[in-house]
Amino acid sequence: MKAPASTSRPSLGSLLLKKQQRPFLGIDKQRAIRLFFASNSSVAIIVLVLIMLFLLREGMDFLPTYRHELETYRRAGLEFCDIINRPLAEHQALCSKLRRAASASLNTLTHTARTRRDAAYELMREVEEETRLQRAILSDALAQIPAASPEKLTRLRQEMRAATTLAAARLQTPAALTPEEGRRLQRELTLLNPEVPELPPLLAALSADYIRVDREAHATFKPLVDAVEAFEAAPDALHTLLDAMKKHARETKAHVTELHGSGKEPSHSKPVDFDLSIVPLTSGITELTAKVEEYTLLAQKTADTMPAAAGTPQAVALLAEMRARLPDHLAAMRQAAASLPAWSHSKPVSYLEVAIAFFLGDAWITNSSWQDFFGFVPLLTGSVLIALIAVLIATPFSVIAAIYTNQFASEREQEFIKPVIEFIQAIPSVVLGFIGISLLGDAIKGVSEWGWLQWIPSFPIQERLNMFNAACLLALMAVPTMYSLAEDALNNVPRSYLDASDALGATKLQTVFRVIVPAAKSGIAAAVLLGMGRVIGETMVVLLVAGNRIAIPDFSAGPGVVFQPAHTLTGIIAQELGEVSRGSAHWQALFMVGIVLFLISLLVNWCARAFVRRFELAKS
Amino acid sequence: MSADSTAKTTPPPVVQVRDMDFCYGASPALFGINLKVKYRRVTALIGPSGCGKSTLLRCINRMNDRVPSARVTKGEVLVKGKNIHDADVDLTQLRKQVGMVFQKSNPFPKSIYENVAYGLRIHGEKNKSVLDEAVERSLRQSALWDELKDRLNANALALSGGQQQRLCIARAIATLPDVLLMDEPCSALDPIATLKIEELMHRLAQEYTIVIVTHNMQQAVRVSDYTAFLHLGKLVEFAPTAEFFTNPLEKLTESYLRGTFS
C-alpha cells in the first residue's frame, strides 16, 4: 500500500460508481463474463438441436427419394412381376420341406453305407494331409519338363512311401468300420501315391456299395422322390414367362435410371413412355393367369398323389405340414393372379404408402439388381429383441447386486464389489464385442451341444454369432448403469422406514423385501429403463456379435428365436454408411434410422424421468 | 393416585433395568441405571438433551443393537422377567412384544391397511379375517377408525402429520405388544395433534404399559403416572409423577424443574 492512497480516502460515491466503468456496447465486464458462461451453458441444448437438424438435413429427403424409387418400381412394371413372384416364394419353402422329408427317408436306408464310405474317405484324407508336402514335391517332379532324373524320382517315391506308411500306421479305425476293414485300409493307404489315380480297392468297394444302396433307396421311395421332383418342376412354365416379364421390366427400369442418372439434359434422349413400355406386361395377363392356374392344378395333383408314408416320423410330419400349407399357398397364388387386372402402372404412390413401406416394411434389401427396399421392421425387431433379452438378463443381477451391497454386504465386501462393477463401465464396447466373437460365441455353441441340455429349444444352435450372444454382452454393459441407479434408489429410501420395520420385529429380509425394495421400486424401474436405453443405443457389440442377418427373426421357433442372428438399427448404420454415396436413397434411409434412434433415446429418457417424478411426488 | 398402594395389587414390573451401564464404543452413555416400569402405567423419561433418555428407551427393545459398537457393559434389562440379552431371546419376538413409536412419524409408502397389517404379516399371519379384525381394532384404539374406515386403501403418506403419527401407534399396537415405547411422539406435531395423541395415551394406558420420552415437562405431568429424570447418563430421580413434580427429593431435579439448570 502506498501512503497517498490511504491518506485521502475516496468518497463512497466514487467507489460505488467505479464498477460502472467502461461499458462496451452497453455491457459491462461482469455482464459480459456472465453472458459468456450463459451462452456456453446452452451448448447442450444447441448440440441437441444441431443433431436433430443435421440428421433431418440428410434424412429428410428420404421420403421423396424413396417415393420416386417406388414409383419407378411401379411404372416400370417390377411391382407387377412381384405380385406373382412374392407368393411364389412359398413354393421354395414347401420344396425344401419336401426335400428334407425325402432325404430323411432315403437316409434311413443309406445311412450305414454312407457313414462307412465317408469314414474311409476321411482316413484317406488324413493320410493325404499328413503327406501333403511329399505329395506336392513328387507331383512337381513328375510334372517337370524335362522329366526329373529316375534316381531322384525313386528317392522321392521312397520318401513318399515312408511318409504314407508312417501316417497310415497312426490311423485309428473309426467305429463305422470293422477292425478287419481298418487294418486292410491301413495297408492299402500305405500305397497311396499321386501316380496311382485309382482309389484304394476297399474304398472303391465301399463307394460302389453306397451307390448301390442309394439306388435301392431311391427305388424304395420312388413315389416320394418322384413327387418331390414333380413338385419342384410344377412352376417351371410360370417361371419362364415370369422371367421374360422380369427381364423386360428390368430393362425399362435400367433405361429410366440411366436417363435419370444423366438427367441434366432430358431433351437429349426422349423420356421413357411408361404407357408403351408396360404393354408387354399387361397384355400378358391372360397368359400369366393361365400359367398360374396351370401351376396350381399341377401342384395340387402332385400333392394328391404324394404318398403319406415316409421313412421317418419326422419326414411324415414334414409331409403333413407341407400338405396343410399347400391350399393356402395355392389360394394366395390364385388371388394374386386375380388381382392382376386391377393393377395399374400409373397409379400414383402416396406419401402414406411410402411411410408404410418404410416403417412397416418387412424387408431391408440393398444393392439389389431387382429393387432396393428399405423396410424398418427387421432392424427394429432385432434391436428390440436383443435389448429385451439383455434387460431380462441384466435386471435380476443388477438389482440383486444393488440390494446385496446396499443392505447386506459388509464394508469390506462393498469396497471390493463397487469398484469392480463400476469398472465394467470403463471396458470399451468394442472389446466386449471382440470377446463375443473370440470367446463367448464358441462357449455358447459348445454348451448348446451338451447332451443334457438338448431339451432347450433350438439346441444345438447353428450360429456362433446370434442375438443371445450379443444380449449377454449388452447385459454386462447395462449392469453398471442399472446397478448404480438402483443402488441410489435404495439409498434414498428414508432410514425411518428401516427403524419402523425393525421396531416391529421384522427380520432383515422382511424389512428389505417388504419395505425398502417396494419403496425404491420406481427408482429401480427408472434404472432398468435407462439401462434399456443404453442397450438399444449400443453399436459395436451388436455389429460384431449379433450375426448381421437382415431378416425378421423366425418367431415360430418359440423361445429358441433368441439363438438366431439378427441385424439392428445401430448396427446397420455402422455397417452400411461407409459404403454408400451421399444423397442416395440408401444414405437417406440410414439417416432416417438415425432419426428414429435419436427419438427412441429421447423417449426412453422421458419415460425414466416420468417414473422418477411420480416417485418423488408420491413421497412428498 | 398413590403409587405405593397400587404397586402392591399390580403384577411385578414389566420392564426392569438393573444397575445397567451402556457404552457407545469407548464412550459411556448410561451409568448404573435402575428402573422399574409398572404394569399398565405410563412412565415418562425426562431430562436435558443428550442425557441418554432415548438411549435408555432404545435399550428396552434392543434397538441399539443396530449401532455397531453400542452395547450394555454391566447390569441387565429384564422384560417380563426375562433378561433380553440372553442368548435364547429372539429379537423379532422381543420387538413384537415391545412396540415402538418414533419422534417423526414414519408410515411406510403403502396403503393405510397394509401399514397396520404389516406387523402381523411379518409375524406370519396370513388369514385375511384375522388381519381385518386386527386392523379395525388397532385403528379404533388409536381413534382413527372413524376418520379412515372408508379409505383404508389410500396411501398412508397422504394423511396429515397427526394422523400419520396415530397410524404409527396403530401399527405398533396391532401386534398386541405388552410394552409401548414412545420416543418424543409429539415433538413434530402441532398443539391440537399433540392433544389428540395425549388423549390417546391415556386410553392406551388401560391396556398397555407405556414408556415415553419427552422433553416437555408439562406433557410428562399430563400423561404420565411415573417420571424418571436423567442427567448426564445417570438416573437422578424416579418417582410417581405427582410427587416428582411437587416434591422432588434431589436438588438437581428441583433446579431442572425450576429451569435454573446449569
Place this chain on the structure above:
Amino acid sequence: MNQPATANPFAGMKSRDALRETIVRWLLRLGTFFIVAVTVAILAHIMVKGAPVAFRSTWPFVNVQFLTELPSTLHVIEDVKGGRIEVEVNRADQVKAQLGDAFHSETTISYSGGGILGPIVGTALLVTVSISIALFLGVACAIYLSEYARHGNPLIEWVRLAILNLAGVPSVVFGLFGLGAFVLTAPVFVDVPADRSVFAIPLGFTTLSFEGWDTCVLSGGFTLAFVILPVIITASEQCLQAVPQGFRETSMALGATRWQTIRYSVLPFATPGILTSSILGIARAAGETAPIMFTAALAFKDKLPWQKDLPPLPADASIFAHWEQSVSRFLGIFTESVQALPYHIYTLAAKIPQNEYSERAQYGSVFVFLVLVASLAASSVLLRKRLRAKYRW
C-alpha cells in the same frame, strides 16, 4: 423377576426361518459375485492371451516392435520342411529368394503384422482434441450452472434436461451428426469452394466455405467432444458444488465481484477435482468406436499423421520458409485421418479371418487398449479418492 426363569416369553422362531434367511442372503451374494466373477474372468482372459504379445520375458520386457511399429500385412512363408517364417511385406520377396527351391507357400494376413503405433497415436490425437474442447465447453457450462444460475430460471431447467438427454443419445447417432456437421458442413477457408459447399462467403483474399473438414482428427475430435460433454459437465458441476458456500460468501463480503469470487475463491479449489474427473472423460472418449467410424478413423494407413510428403525446401530457403513448413506440418496433423485403437480392434475382429496370427494381433491390441483405458479410469478413481480425503471441508 418373580416369574419362573424357565418361561421364555421371547423364545426363538423356528429354525426354518433362519435357514431361509441364510439361503436368501447367500443367493443375493452369489448373484452379486457372479457379476464380479464374469468381469474378472473376461479381464483375466484378455490378460492371459494378450500379455504374452505385449510383453517379453527378456529385457526390455515389453514387445518394442509391437508398440513402436505401424500395422502392416503379415506374410507367412512356409518352406518345404514345414517350417514357417513370419516376415513383413518388405522382406517377403527377399526371404522367398533366399529359400529358393525350399520355398513352398505363402500366406498373407492383413493388418496382423508390425505393431500398433499408428492406432495408439491416432487415439491419442483424437482424445487430445476432444478433451480440450469438451473441457472448455463443459467447465464453462458447469460454472454457469453452479455459480450464476438462480434456481427456477427456465433456461437452467432446459439445460439440465438437454444434458440428461444428450447423455442418452446413442453413440452411433453422434457419428451421424459428426458426419453431417463436421465432415460435410463445417466451415473452412478455401480459394475455390467445392461443389458440395452449403454456402460460401467471399472474403476477398479467400472464401469461407461451408464444405466440411472431411474425415480427419478434427472432425472426430469434435464429435467425441460432444459425446463426453455430459460427463464433463456433470463432474465439473459436482466439483464446483463441493466448494463450501462460505468461501464464496467470504469473498463477496470483501467486495469481490462475482467473477473475482469464482476466479480466486472457487476455481482453485475445484480444479483438481475437475481434472481428475475429466480423466474419466478421456477414458470414455478413447473407448468409443461408433462416433469416429465415419468422422476420423481409417482401417489402414501406413504413415503417421505427421509423416507427410511436403516438397523439400531449396537449400537456401529462408528461416521463414522452414518455420512455415513446420507450422503447416503441425496443423496438418489435425487434418489427417488416422487409425484409432478401437477401430483397429473392430477391423481385426470383423474384417479378417480368424487364425493364430490374427488372434495374436487381436489380443495384443485389445490388451494394450484395455490397459490404457483401464489405467486411466483407475487413476481417476484413485485420485478422486485421495482428493476427497485431502479437501474435506
